[in-house]
Amino acid sequence: MAITEDKILDALSNVIDPDLGKDLVTLNMIEDISIDGKNVSFTVNLTTPACPMKAEIERACINAVKHMVDPEAEVTPNMSSKVTQSQATKQEDATSVLRNVKNIIAVASGKGGVGKSTVAVNLAVALHKAGAKVGLVDTDIYGPSIPTMFDIKERPNISTQRKVIPLEKHGIKLMSMGFMVEADQAVVWRGPMVSSAVKQFLGETDWGELDYLIMDLPPGTGDIQLTIVQTVPLTGAIVVSTPQTVALDDARKGVAMFEKVKVPVLGIIENMAYFTPPELPDNKYYIFGQGGARNLAEKLQVPFLGEVPIEQSVREGGDEGLPIVLKDEQSASAVAFRDIAEKSAQQISIRNAGMDPTEKIEILIK
């Protein structure tokens, strides 16, 4: 019996995307089926290139065709992606620079110094390395860190349409208040000026097409942050904390702030979770306490996205303009950042499919 396109589609309609709870054919993920004797290939368009289930879904596709169509088939799925757009930016009007930005993710923290910028930068780079189009905007007016963390000294140019052209480094489109003011020049703006500056800043930048725009928020949960999260069409927010009780108390306020304005919290990240001395590679010292952010996430019923260890190279990478996911791919923190980027992208896909993350079901064809 010859292999046909219909038989392939029939088989693939048994493969369920475990995050979205529907089969790949219903989700319109399959295209370009080609059959040449026993050789079968097709494209699978996942909802993010950073899909943590990619390998499993690929295996499930191969198994489905072999079991249900022809055991001798040579099956080659081409794993690709089309990132889904959030309702938030779909509603932007056609002239908005954010219209073609599929997802805007705020990275927030209850207090400063917990590694919010470090997380924002490494998430952006990890998503780009996975194959996504990524931008990063630093709205921390009082302590902009993107110029240092990317080692950028130049200023952005203005296009003929009078929009600011973001600078680009390591494949990421970048904008920062720090590009506009001298490093030693203190910014003394008041709250309302800050939020209107941020709005203008986002709206006057020529972002082009982006899958993810990561936004580094100023630390805290005051009026400035509240105004920003209310005026920007956010897909969701990620809250960064360190393990200490004081930081966790502030992280809780961060989650509450987003809930108040109905911005979905995609999850909590614990930074500086533990320390491993180089001479004792199997030991983890939980200097600031253990499991705090995970427990908080559980209590607040938001996803826990992962923990990042304290590593000297993370700090060095930040100071020299080379984020750790580029500087040392094998380091424990780089591995953690990649994993967190995948989990974050997964949460975004789930939200964009209109699902509650708690409805997530795990089924794949055996």
Ligand SMILES: Nc1ncnc2c1ncn2[C@@H]1O[C@H](COP(=O)(O)OP(=O)(O)O)[C@@H](O)[C@H]1O
């Ligand atoms: N996991 C980590 N390991 C080591 N140093 C870190 C880590 N995360 C952040 N840092 C360092 O801590 C300092 C504060 O981090 P930063 O990202 O600027 O925090 P925030 O944006 O929350 O103020 C920076 O010097 C940064 O390099």
Ligand SMILES: [Mg+2]
């Ligand atoms: Mg910062």
